[in-house]
Amino acid sequence: MKRRxxxxxxxxxxxxxxATQGEKLGLGQLERHLGYFLRRLQIxxxxxxxxxxxxxxxxxxxxxxxxxxxxxPGRSQAAIGQTLGIERARLTRLLxxxxxxxxxxxxxxxxxxxxxxxxxxxxxxxxLAKIKDLAERHEALLADRLGxxxxxxxxxxxxxxx
Amino acid sequence: MKRRxxxxxxxxxxxxxxATQGEKLGLGQLERHLGYFLRRLQIxxxxxxxxxxxxxxxxxxxxxxxxxxxxxPGRSQAAIGQTLGIERARLTRLLxxxxxxxxxxxxxxxxxxxxxxxxxxxxxxxxLAKIKDLAERHEALLADRLGxxxxxxxxxxxxxxx
DNA sequence: TATTGTTATACTCTATAACTATA
DNA sequence: TATAGTTATAGAGTATAACAATA
Numbered sequence: 001m002k003r004r005x006x007x008x009x010x011x012x013x014x015x016x017x018x019a020t021q022g023e024k025l026g027l028g029q030l031e032r033h034l035g036y037f038l039r040r041l042q043i044x045x046x047x048x049x050x051x052x053x054x055x056x057x058x059x060x061x062x063x064x065x066x067x068x069x070x071x072x073p074g075r076s077q078a079a080i081g082q083t084l085g086i087e088r089a090r091l092t093r094l095l096x097x098x099x100x101x102x103x104x105x106x107x108x109x110x111x112x113x114x115x116x117x118x119x120x121x122x123x124x125x126x127x128l129a130k131i132k133d134l135a136e137r138h139e140a141l142l143a144d145r146l147g148x149x150x151x152x153x154x155x156x157x158x159x160x161x162x
Numbered sequence: 163m164k165r166r167x168x169x170x171x172x173x174x175x176x177x178x179x180x181a182t183q184g185e186k187l188g189l190g191q192l193e194r195h196l197g198y199f200l201r202r203l204q205i206x207x208x209x210x211x212x213x214x215x216x217x218x219x220x221x222x223x224x225x226x227x228x229x230x231x232x233x234x235p236g237r238s239q240a241a242i243g244q245t246l247g248i249e250r251a252r253l254t255r256l257l258x259x260x261x262x263x264x265x266x267x268x269x270x271x272x273x274x275x276x277x278x279x280x281x282x283x284x285x286x287x288x289x290l291a292k293i294k295d296l297a298e299r300h301e302a303l304l305a306d307r308l309g310x311x312x313x314x315x316x317x318x319x320x321x322x323x324x
Numbered sequence: 325t326a327t328t329g330t331t332a333t334a335c336t337c338t339a340t341a342a343c344t345a346t347a
Numbered sequence: 348t349a350t351a352g353t354t355a356t357a358g359a360g361t362a363t364a365a366c367a368a369t370a
Binding site: 024025026027028029030031032033034035036037038039040041042043045046049060064067068070071072075079080082083085132135139142146150151153154155157158159 | 186187188189190191192193194195196197198199200201202203204205207208211222226229230232233234237241242244245247294297301304308312313315316317319320321
């Protein structure tokens with residue numbers, strides 16, 4: 001018996017009253033939903049990221065925006081929002097925070113007065129170097145935990161759904 | 163050319179001024195992070211779930227709690243929270259909503275006066291039957307979109323991380 | 325008319341802390 | 348002292364709507 005899925009292992013006449021410690025319940029139909037397992041793993045991955053990047057106070061969404069700006073300097077907020085699936089109102093606040101920290105600059109577009117072109121500042125590039133270093137360690141740990149084979153396999157499977 | 167990953171396809175002298183429509187930027191280092199793809203897919207899956215269950219106003223977290231109660235009637239909030247990784251303060255509010263809808267009942271525990279045992283009501287069982295029906299359609303569509311082979315593969319890979 | 329970026333509101337979810345009543 | 352459940356607060360993320368400036 002490896003795992004107890006349904007058991008009514010009541011704490012009634014049990015030896016100790018250590019209560020509900022370590023008891024795991026059955027998942028029922030939840031066992032059949034990919035979304036559930038996807039969510040659980042995603043939360044674990046993000047929590048590790050947030051913890052590892054905690055010292056620099058960088059959240060996953062901020063990190064993703066910095067990487068996109070680095071890879072596509074001079075593009076508009078609209079383009080970045082569309083790429084990452086971040087709603088423009090949310091992106092505005094997110095970018096304000098990055099600008100407050102002097103990591104990015106928003107310059108008026110020459111071709112469209114409504115647009116603002118996004119760039120990393122020198123400070124931003126320096127900060128991002130550190131951030132990427134920590135992020136790589138995070139990813140390496142994740143690959144270790146999942147097994148490098150599964151890590152690659154999952155990446156390849158999921159990448160085609162962006 | 164299927165997808166443009168990095169291109170500097172500026173809208174300067176382009177034929178139309180249809181702007182940023184359909185332009186996708188490169189992901190840069192983001193391409194190497196499993197968490198990113200995990201998150202994107204999870205969001206898509208949940209959005210489809212929420213849309214399909216929208217008529218019944220059931221969110222994924224509520225659904226998961228109903229299924230756990232169904233599979234483990236009479237258990238405490240603490241046990242359910244631990245199983246699903248839902249913090250107890252959050253679970254309290256979530257259960258209050260389900261109780262308000264008469265889908266669950268919380269009865270005082272005989273063995274521990276602090277505890278409340280959770281059960282589905284008759285209404286709750288009826289509602290859950292409908293909900294499960296919609297949830298199965300959601301899962302079937304997901305399997306279709308991912309391909310049944312990949313769907314199974316992902317389930318098997320992710321299940322072992324709960 | 326449509327789009328860019330901004331502000332504002334509301335709701336969900338997560339993370340805490342503090343409190344009560346029991347154990 | 349530790350646990351079960353509750354209340355409250357703060358922050359992130361998501362979903363809207365409305366607005367000004369520009370296309």
